[in-house]
Amino acid sequence: MKAFIENNKKxxxxxxIGILLLIFSSLFSxxxxxxxxxxxxxxxxxxxxxxxxxEISIMLNKSANNQPxxxxxxxxxxxxxxxxxxxxxAASAALGIPxxxxxxxxxxxxx
Numbered sequence: 001m002k003a004f005i006e007n008n009k010k011x012x013x014x015x016x017i018g019i020l021l022l023i024f025s026s027l028f029s030x031x032x033x034x035x036x037x038x039x040x041x042x043x044x045x046x047x048x049x050x051x052x053x054x055e056i057s058i059m060l061n062k063s064a065n066n067q068p069x070x071x072x073x074x075x076x077x078x079x080x081x082x083x084x085x086x087x088x089x090a091a092s093a094a095l096g097i098p099x100x101x102x103x104x105x106x107x108x109x110x111x
Contacts, residue, residue: 040060043058047091052077053075053077054075056073056107057073058072068095070097070103073102073103074107075105075106083104087104
């Protein structure tokens with residue numbers, strides 16, 4: 001065993017570094033899962049809790065590495081310019097994406 005370790009030191013070091021990188025990247029990566037996740041629900045609740053917003057629906061576009069790339073927010077009062085600005089600013093800050101990647105629309109009546 002000692003001989004194996006001595007002969008493969010570099011390989012073992014690279015494997016350990018790779019494993020550590022995977023562990024750290026999973027611990028520190030920021031993602032917003034879809035659908036039934038608690039984080040998605042919490043984000044929706046926070047936005048709905050903003051005065052004047054009303055009911056909302058969210059569609060999140062994510063990259064292959066699970067990072068938010070854009071968001072569409074359909075809000076009960078999404079046609080009001082002040083509400084659009086508030087939702088755009090809140091989503092941009094929470095997701096760390098530029099405001100031009102946040103789109104806000106009015107929720108259709110009856111939904």
